[in-house]
Amino acid sequence: MQAHPFRVGVAGLGTVGAAALKIIARQDNALTERAGRAIRVTAVSARDRSRDRGHDLSRYRWFDDPVALARSDEVDCVVELMGGADGPAKAVVETAIEHGKHVVTANKALLARHGLDLARRAEERGVALAFEASAAGGIPVVKTLREALAGNRITRIYGILNGTCNYILSRMESDGLDFATCLAAAQKLGYAEADPTFDIGGFDTAHKLALLTSLAFGTEIDAQSIYVEGIEKITPLDLKMADELGFRIKLLGVAERSEAGIEQRVHPTMVPKSSAIAQVMGVTNAVTIDADAVRELTLIGPGAGGDATASAVVSDIADVASGTVSPPFGRPTARLDKAERAPMQRHEGGYYIRLTVHDRLGVAAGVASRMAEARISIESIVQKRPAGSLPPSDKHGRSGDPVPLVLITYAATEAAIREALEKIAGDGLVSEEPQVIRIERE
Amino acid sequence: MQAHPFRVGVAGLGTVGAAALKIIARQDNALTERAGRAIRVTAVSARDRSRDRGHDLSRYRWFDDPVALARSDEVDCVVELMGGADGPAKAVVETAIEHGKHVVTANKALLARHGLDLARRAEERGVALAFEASAAGGIPVVKTLREALAGNRITRIYGILNGTCNYILSRMESDGLDFATCLAAAQKLGYAEADPTFDIGGFDTAHKLALLTSLAFGTEIDAQSIYVEGIEKITPLDLKMADELGFRIKLLGVAERSEAGIEQRVHPTMVPKSSAIAQVMGVTNAVTIDADAVRELTLIGPGAGGDATASAVVSDIADVASGTVSPPFGRPTARLDKAERAPMQRHEGGYYIRLTVHDRLGVAAGVASRMAEARISIESIVQKRPAGSLPPSDKHGRSGDPVPLVLITYAATEAAIREALEKIAGDGLVSEEPQVIRIERE
Structure with a gap:
């Protein structure tokens, strides 16, 4: 066992950040056994120091400036949970890498836009850039694609990657209600934001899909070429017709290797009622992977929520603490293929x-x-x-x-x-x- | 990238062994990228050298004696695919560890009986003992329990761990046939052995469950205390009644933390038709994990078959080649708890x-x-x-x-x-x- 504890700094203390602190405290012994060394949170940063997070922060060093945390000598690994495709989150991740610190992030927007560049920097500095929590929350799909399916040639990956949309479609189907009513219900339950465009328009799914596509096919992230369609226009009649015809409607992210190249698309999709993915109701997420050796593998679990997302964050921290540092997207960025885009028309x-x-x-x-x-x-x-x-x-x-x-x-x-x-x-x-x-x- | 290739010796060239050789050859580049070094099979051993395995063996060094392969200087990692709880398989694994070589195995019977002792030896020698293929074939449940759920306290794990039984129960349900007829059909399709006792009696499921229980709860393997009941007595009437009452019947392995201790049991089980696991038909396997942070996670995929099992074997090889060596059961064997057995009566x-x-x-x-x-x-x-x-x-x-x-x-x-x-x-x-x-x- 290593004598020095693995020192973690957490930037961003929303629901995921607060849950991560609690899990690390609660699972202290188990994590030490797993990683072969103690894992200690030493520093935290957030916008509002005074907010009650149900967890005593006095034992951690407080940083008003997350970028200062990212270069602190007291931190071996920076956990970025601030969100946002640019701005402070990007500065924090870049600074941490530059200072030779490992990075764990749940920031899909950041990675969908800058993931390739950040992965290259992490490789050059020999640090980890881990992002299990960025796609499908508590479902270990990143680890599965990168490690468990190393012996497979993947042909397709598709999934329910946004719980808000799946909740709305499930409610529309079960209760025969229209889109607007179910969206309002989702907002009331905290499943949808006040401005829900990002979720219901399919953009959140697209960010996650961009990351999974890169992992599945060994290609450079190419979020721009994803065809995106949201669920706003789905009507109760469509759900009823789907039911009669033996289908359910789900918002899927789909990436597929076709003769024309790599096809990436997000849209409402009819799936056969008998499929594993059709059974997935409410805010739950699911991913199915088609590959040559395993044929079909489906993972079903929580796609969001503080605890579930923090579970993925902590898993990444434990991996990095135990010494596992591999190329973020499964192979060195220089060896990632340029994705040949298959146009939607084809x-x-x-x-x-x-x-x-x-x-x-x-x-x-x-x-x-x-x-x-x-x-x-x-x-x-x-x-x-x-x-x-x-x-x-x-x-x-x-x-x-x-x-x-x-x-x-x-x-x-x-x-x-x-x-x-x-x-x-x-x-x-x-x-x-x-x-x-x-x-x-x- | 490391200059030296990672040299693999494969002992046992049945369907899984042959499939592993093919996958390593086919995925050569991808595995090299993933592991950061080339992975090369250098030696093989099997009972019959002349059998046609659809793969050219002349490029590998042949060993008539698998134990000789296990101590060969030309091998860094021994892949044991011979099977059997004792005898040659055990000798191969022990010899490999003794000689400082990593071990990858698909042998659940061996591990259920001697896993604790073998893990202790591997830890002492600082080598890996990897066994993803031993439980649920192509489903990465070992990796998920050991790594992805490191931040979770697991309360229950249950699953369909034997494809033969699930095939028989699925056929009995869908076609209204009796047990004997469906068993004969399974045997004809190669899904069941000539002597099917091991599968249909629940013993194969029990071996796998013993491993998953240890990983899930951080306890010593305790295969002897598993309550085991097979599917032989299930009748078409039971399946019909189950259907009417909103259930399906599956042979499940269940491990649960209760007030009385750790409960481990294998028996035909009524599961609600709406559950993810109830949808799993035919030879497919599935595992559901209940844990505090992720709540519920379900993995569905192929539990057997040459390619799917070899996929898990190759994943283990790639992990070991890339330098990931952690305690086989998630924590050092000395830190595994003694499982407090919850008696079935309770x-x-x-x-x-x-x-x-x-x-x-x-x-x-x-x-x-x-x-x-x-x-x-x-x-x-x-x-x-x-x-x-x-x-x-x-x-x-x-x-x-x-x-x-x-x-x-x-x-x-x-x-x-x-x-x-x-x-x-x-x-x-x-x-x-x-x-x-x-x-x-x-």
Whole structure:
């Protein structure tokens, strides 16, 4: 056992930071056994010193300036839990690395934007840059990709990476409520921010996906090329139709190796009800990895929350304290491949398309022939008419009222789907923007 | 990067050994990047040199004697894939450690019996004893328990750890077939051995559970105290009743920290249909961990098969090659607690009890009052009578024919259940041995 304790400085004492302090105190002995040396928090920094965090801070040295903490001689490892893609968080991480200190961070926004540069600096200084808590909170997906699947060639990784979205979709499905109502409920429960755009727009998922893609495929982080679509436009009708057709709707982040390159996308997705990921309800996260040797591996657990995220932070600290320092993204940054971006237009898969059509004879036929022209095969087509109304073939029934027409397609390209939908719109068959939801099969 | 390659000797070239050789060859570059040095298989040993393994063995040094391989100067790490709790496998592992070589093994039987002693020897020599492949095949549960959950106090771990049993139970449920038919199907598909006792009797699950218990609770391996019950007595009727009552039946290994100590048990178990583990069908394995910080984490993946198990073996090799050597069971063996065994009689939980009773008036009442005497609360009681038959209250219907009577209890102790069942048998109410299946809630 090493004589010197491993000295940790924590910058940022929000829910995760406070939970990390408590866990390190509570698990003191176990962590010492695990790491082969004592782990001691020696310094902390936060915006507000006086706030009650339910934990006595007097035993740690206080820094008003987190950058000063990052260069303190009393710290071997800086834990950055401040958040933000730039500004102080970036300064703290850069300063810590520059001063030869290990870094543990939960900051996905920072890494999605500057991860490659920071990893390069950490390698040059021979320090760790660990970020298990940055993707899927308490689920050890970073460790799994980087270490456990070292013998695998990964072909696809996809997951529910944002608990807010999954909570909203779960509530919409179980209670038949609309998006706005469920968003308000999520905000009330503290699952969604006052400005929820970052979560519901899919951007938080995209940041996490960017990191997982790099780990899975050994490629440079390429957050800019991620196709992102949020859940704002999902309606109770879509969830009902999904249910009837054997699917659930989840906001997924998907990264896939295709012939066209690496495809990265975030969007509401239809998943078969029987899949492991479809069972994941509420704020829980899940990740499925397809790989040549293990075939399919699914990890399900808490994606957020102070304790769960702190669990990942502490796991990183214990690894670093025990001497495990490997390249942050699984291989030296210089050996990461440039990701060949697969454009979304070339994405190929099944689609759910809900059109709002005028309830007239021949509309379904008109839609179907436009799909055929674009060489799209249709697996099923379902026309919903309000209960009790007459079919349009009846002479009294040709109301032309808007009704939903739902198509499930076999594998088609995004480009073909877009082309067909444009023509259908041009034909005057639809009265609203079509709803398009991609299908992800196991 | 280290100049010297990491030299691996593989003892045992069955499906896992052959798959490991192929993966190391195929993932050569990726493994080198990951480990920071080249990983080279230099020596192999197996019973039959001439067998075609679909892989050119001429580039490796051949050893007829695996123990000679274990002390070879050309090997830094010995991979033991021979199997068997004693005999040659044990000799190989002991010899390797004695000669200062790291050991990677998939041998759960060996570790369940001698793991503590072997871990002690490895620690003394400062070498690794890695065994990710020993429990749940391709699922990184050892790494998760030892590293990812270092900050957690684990309260329970349970899982489907034997694919053969899960395949048989899945087939019985989906196709309404009996145990013998599904066992024969499993044997035909190569999922079950000619002598299936080890799998279906729960002993394989018990070996794996013994290892996971030690990792989860920081206790000495205590395989002898595991309560073990196999799946041989599960009937299609039980699966049908489970379905009607909202459960599925899985063979689970469960380790739990209770007031009485550490409870370890393997038995057919009713799990709520909505739980993640209930969705796991076929040969797939799954493990759920309950812990204070992450709450609940579930890992689902392949529990057996050459490639999946070899994936875990290669992950261990890469970790060891990169310099990660930590105590095999998460803390030094001297610091592992002596497990306080919680006797099965003190197990407390819900129970499914299927009695075969004589179809006479008052039988249900007689059963219910015996349960009440033993202070067992009943959640539901279902009496199944052949369709079309008359109720026993009808004067023509008092046939006394045997019919099933199913009880679901609230939490009760094993001792109370056994006591009540003995009295019910003494009352002459039942015509067959009762079926008792424990319920495991999320």
